[in-house]
Amino acid sequence: MAGRSIQIAGTNAERTRAHNRRVVLGYLQVKHGAGRAEIARSCGLSTQTVSNLIAELEQDRLVVAAGRRRSARGQPPVQYAFNPQGGAALGFEVRPDALLVALTDLAGALLWDAQRPLASSDPHSVVAVMTELSQAAAARSSAPVLGAGLVLPGPFGVEGLSMAGATVLSGWDGLDSASALAEAALGLPVIVEKDATAAAIGEVMRGSAKGLDSFCYLYFGAGIGLGVIAQGQPLRGAFGNAGEVGHVVVVPGGRPCDCGNLGCLEQYASRVALRRHLATRGLLAPDMPPGLGQTDTVALRLLAEGDPDLDAWMTEAARLLAPVIGTLENLFDPEAVVLGGALPDALLDGLIARLDLPQGSVSRRTGRTRPRVLRGVSGRMTGALGGAALVIHDTVTPRLDSAP
Ligand SMILES: [Zn+2]
Incomplete structure (x- = not known):
């Protein structure tokens, strides 16, 4: 920002x-x-x-x-x-349809988590639910809660573009206003971060990216976001919007996207795209709540049944994802690209198994000790755990911008 x-x-x-x-x-x-x-x-x-x-x-x-x-x-x-038990950290992930919270100790071990459906993603109503969950968390923690990480899907402050859509939170204009609002309500220091970046930091602390210094994290929330960690530091961009990979055009002249482009990756390979696909098959009831949890449940059932149509959807999604991953490798030279977030593990594994990664990539080298693509291990709580990890990162790691 x-x-x-x-x-x-x-x-x-x-x-x-x-x-x-x-x-x-x-x-x-x-x-x-x-x-x-x-x-x-x-x-x-x-x-x-x-x-x-x-x-x-x-x-x-x-x-x-x-x-x-x-x-x-x-x-x-x-x-x-x-002493990791000397304090606790709170992480909130705001999705368009749900609020997730995780309470961890300072080693990132989960102490408590919860999820609430959101009728509206308006900041004031979300902050009211956050306050209630924060009090519930504090009551469960024997150590003082040192702060809260608030994790939001981007992009931020792009009112010039018509970005309103199923994968974007409306009303959350900027990171600074979100953080001020949450700090006032919770009475705690609040760090706001984009979901994909927070998930990447969380995955370093306790997941598949442990020991990685430079990597990319493809985050499947509602849409698809990208977190880039380069030499241990998150890449944010001038306005906190680096990594809007969901709006990379993969099918020129393809499906219209809420951002105004045609053929964005998000229209083919995200949870929202999956939901739309299942709805056209009549597999999701029209009167169901707008949440994506139902999408995951139906897709997992189809996967277990070996449904050929879901198989075709995943194959097509992987076909469009593979060159994007190759591009990320050539742009950022990561140790690995991690796929994670809210999409269930079995579906992420299915996508990874179907990836035909490009040969022409700097990441294709002999002597690799780990695969080019890994799956995140924090599951549906990835974003909230990432939020708590931000607080831990801020407590124990000297920041470049705080050097005296
Ligand atoms: Zn788009």
């Missing part, structure tokens, strides 16, 4: 302290125990600074003393460890 431009930060004691705190926590999260001198040496901080930070982090229960390590001479140093 325009407000999040990169600035040269001035020296500011509070800013420096917050940054150093993240550096120390980030180090202990990876290191599983270290003494003060080691932390100081490894993080480039003075021992006094580390001692002050450790005292503060111990008080906040984010760090615990974990005994002494054997040492060749002298008094062995006290070991300090990151």
Whole structure:
């Protein structure tokens, strides 16, 4: 978004302290125990600074003393460890038809989740449901909730385009206004992120992208979004809209899309496209609620029955997806492309099995240790878990834009 431009930060004691705190926590999260001198040496901080930070982090229960390590001479140093149970993180995913919430500890382990249907995706009514779920989550958490990640489908602030449609939230004009609205209602710090990017960060924390530094995440929400993690950092674009891959034209002159293009990927390979297809077959009752959960249920049943029409739909969707994946590989040189989100695992696996990936790709090389395409493992809660992961990421990882 325009407000999040990169600035040269001035020296500011509070800013420096917050940054150093993240550096120390980030180090202990990876290191599983270290003494003060080691932390100081490894993080480039003075021992006094580390001692002050450790005292503060111990008080906040984010760090615990974990005994002494054997040492060749002298008094062995006290070991300090990151305490994932010292805090909790909330993640909300707003879909056009549902609100999903996940409560996790600071290691990303799920403590509680819930889902509510949404009659309207108007921000004020969504925030009212969020407030109720936030209170329910706080009541279930023995540790303080440090913040909430709010995950929305993009694009944001594109009022110049006629983007209103089944895959877009109406009324959510920008990330900044959404975050201000949610912070006021929840009384918590709120980080807003696009669903595909949040899902990608969540998948690094606890899923198929663990250990990956550069990868692409194709997110099947209602439409199709793309999250790109490059050298460990999400790629957002100038206005937070990088990755609108659902509106890449794959069939020139093809089906009209809500965005104004003809033949967008989203019109062929998304959950909304699947729903439309099943509806034309009369498999979805006309009076059913507008949610996509029914679509998933019907499609899974057809898949289990070996329905030839569903098979043909998936084959066509995979045929159009494959060159898009090849393009992503050539553009971003990822370690892998992950397919995940709300589309059920069996359908994602079916799509992946049908992909005939292009030969002409930088990702096609000998000595690969993992497949070019992976399936996400967080299932329908991917977005909400990704939201919680944003809070954890913000708590323990030094951000590039917060460097003193
Ligand atoms: Zn489109």
